[in-house]
Amino acid sequence: MARGDEDFVAFATASSARLQRAAYLLTGDPHQAEEAAQTALVRVYAAWGRVRHKDPYAYARTVLANLVTDQWRRPMREYAIETMPEQPAPHDVADAVSKRRWLIDALRTLSPRERTVIVLRHFFDASEADVARELNLSAGTVKSLNSRALAKLRITVGLMPPLRTETEAGVGR
Template sequence: MARGDEDFVAFAQASSARLQRAAYLLTGDQHQAEEAAQAALVRVYAAWGRVRRKDPYAYARTVLTNLLTDQWRRPMREYPTEIMPERQAPQDVADVVSKRRWLIGALQALSPRERAVIVLRHFFDASEAEVARELDLSAGTVKSLNSRALAKLRITAGLVPPARTETEAGVGL
């Protein structure tokens, strides 16, 4: 093995599951999430000499987010096959599955930028400054996207009723 490969293998084993979960939250598709996480790790390996002494996980997160953002900008291409891919057996706990499906549906209702901010900010526990740097946005834009996306998620969850119009409130009658 080349010098530093053992370090990368340990890093990849420790972080690949979390990168896949984050990619799944960003895409809503297990296969696309697996491919994105693998592609991110390939790019991290290519830059391993530069990033291994810094924060390789932050670099991997940035690469993953950029890969998926680039995919959203490109037109979708699907390649049908004759064989259906194998699916993992669902967990026995119906409540966990229904909550996960609700979360994925709620995240898919957000715009790609809002979704990226929510996942980076709340799943990765990144600060607003880190999210702004990774997505190349201003801190104010990150704050407003985060606030708007959380408000949408609250309405979807039924925690906050949607704003009433003047005619519904009885104003102007």
Template sequence: MAGDDDGFREFVDARYMDLLRIAYLLTGSAHEAEDLLQGSLVKVMRRWKRIDDPVAYLRRVMVNQHISVWRRYRAREVITASPPDRSLGDVADGVAQRHALDAALRSLSPRTRAVVVLRYVADVPEAEVAATLGCSVGTVKSQASRGLARLRVALSPVDQPETTVGSDT
């Protein structure tokens, strides 16, 4: 029975954490990421022997499945396990930054988020992102550009009024 999977288990063992990270960035939730990856792995397992590039195929399955779910649940509340503990100083700042990044990623459309995550987090070349999403390289470039611009705006610090340090009078 162990030889029946033709390397599927080894593939999952070797790639699971990287794929889970991509799933998390697509969904913004650890629980949803687990569900997305598990469901995608089931779909890939069924076709395992016919797949030439399993990583690219699995990324495409995850993106398509996430977009499908996202369309069904556009307006939903995101619940976190607990608010960040502000007494931890730098740790709290890191948690706040991650939450801000998650919120900024969630503000992008699923397709734009997929482009940004695949291109800049998973470090997938533009041509492969285009093939994964079934669009042109130009579309990947324009969505990446727009997505990064929206992330920059969403993550930029709020403008604060300028203060003068002192005067030379």
């Protein structure tokens, strides 16, 4: 391996799953998410010499957000699918699937910029200043996009599927 490759392999191993989940939240498509996360890691590797001592994860988030934004700008066809990315099965699969579908549908009601701000702010726990810097926006724009998107999501909270009780989920039988 070349000098520094071990560091990158450790970084990629530690962050690839989270990058892919974030990409899925941004795209709503598991195949596009996987491709975007892999492309982001390739670009991080290409810049590894200059970013490894700074914050490579922040750089990867920026690359991922820019990749997905670039895909939205290009005309493309969408093909709806019914499968979700492979994840360890939770205790109540039906509840998890309905919540996940609700979340993706709720995120789809947002504009691409609003969705990107929401994912960076609340999934990655990035500060408003970090999001503004990563998306090359003013802090005020990030605040207003975040506020507007959260307001839209609050409206859809009433449409969230109800939680299943233990007897409905088959617990205690």
